[in-house]
Amino acid sequence: MNVLTKISQLKDLTNNEKTLVDFIMANPEKIINYRPNEIAAESFVSVATIYRLVNKLGLSGLGELKIELVSTLKMNNENADIDFDYPILESDTPFQMMQNLGKIYKSTVDETISYVDPEVLVEVGKELHKAKMIDVYTASANLFFAKNFKFQMQEIGVMINVPEEDYIQNLSAANSDQDHIAIIVSFGGRGQVISAITKILYENNVDIVLITSTQDNPLNKYAKHKIYFASAEDHYNKISSFSTRLSLLYIFDTLYSVYFNKDYERNIKYKLENYKKINKELK
Structure with a gap:
């Protein structure tokens, strides 16, 4: 059952909730595109009503x-002329390849952007600031993006832990406590190491x-909070992770920006x- 059908079949709604359902x-x-306060303003209900629904x-x-x-509306079909898995054809010129990637x-x-809950970004930003240690767990090519995030944060004096080897990742998770916050990158939860690390972190609160x-x-x-990749690509059957890679970079850059903005003047002064x-x- 798609979400629009679920919404239409909801029972025992308040008048404000019925108004929101109609909207x-x-x-x-x-x-999909509005922030909570924009939805509330245009539908004439409160933000609290949105979250109750x-x-x-x-x-x-x-x-x-x-x-x-997004899934119900099949928004990705708007880009039916783009094959996210095979955007480069043997017959393409270099410029056509560049256009397709664009x-x-x-x-x-x-x-x-469409997947992001603005309130989650706010809460994650607060918790990153509160944590005494920020750990990032990922593997394979995604390590480069984690390291870039580490570099950005280090430029404003924030030390980020990005363990790489399996044993060190497990050891880091085992040593973590409530003073830590963990950012875990996992497309589908298939990796045994990341799965084991996540359970250890959860058990350590x-x-x-x-x-x-x-x-x-x-x-x-x-997970206490979830932030979503763009997910149009097949996990395996593709030329390269063009979309997923950009989406992850975008998310890490956003987290850095949210952290930076909390103490904007201090961070600019520190860097300079x-x-x-x-x-x-x-x-």
């Missing part, structure tokens, strides 16, 4: 409602931010002063 049924695209649907947040709506990148950014696809992921139940020190020593 969603008439304007599903706006729900989300709870009645059995969803964990507005982000999951957006994902369900379409994928634009669609990827739009899809990533570590808050987990899971960056994942919109597909079912067995690790979802352990450190650059001056470095350049002075290099001259």
Whole structure:
């Protein structure tokens, strides 16, 4: 049963909830693209009403409602001329390849934005600031994006732990406690190491931010917060992870920006002063 059908069959709704249901049924695209306060203003209900309705649907947040709506509306069909898995044809010129990748990148950014619950970004930003240690767990090529996030944060004086080897990742998870926050990157929860690490962190009462696809992921139940990749690509059958890679970079850059913005003037001053020190020593 798709989410619009579920919404239409909800019972025992308040008058405000019925008003919101009517708005969603008439304007599903706006729900996907609007922030909670925009939805509330245009549908003439409160933000609290939105989240009550989300709870009645059995969803964990507005982000999951957006994902369900995207799936129902098959928004990716708008880009039917783009094959996310095979965007490069043998007959393409270099410029055609560049154009096709540009379409994928634009669609990827739009899809990533559509999945985000703004309230989750706010909460994750607060918890990153509160944590004494931020750990990032991932594997394979995604390590490069985790390391780039580590570099960005280090430039403003925040130390990030990005363990790489399997044993060190397990050891890091075992040593974690409530002073830590863990960012876990897992497209579908298939990796044995990441699965084991997630369970250890959960048992140690570590808050987990899971960056994942919109597909079912067995690790979802352990995550306090979920942020979703663009998920149009096949996990295996493709030329390269053009879309997923860009989506992950976009998410990490957003988390860095949210953290930076919390103490904006201090972070700018810190970066500039450190650059001056470095350049002075290099001259």
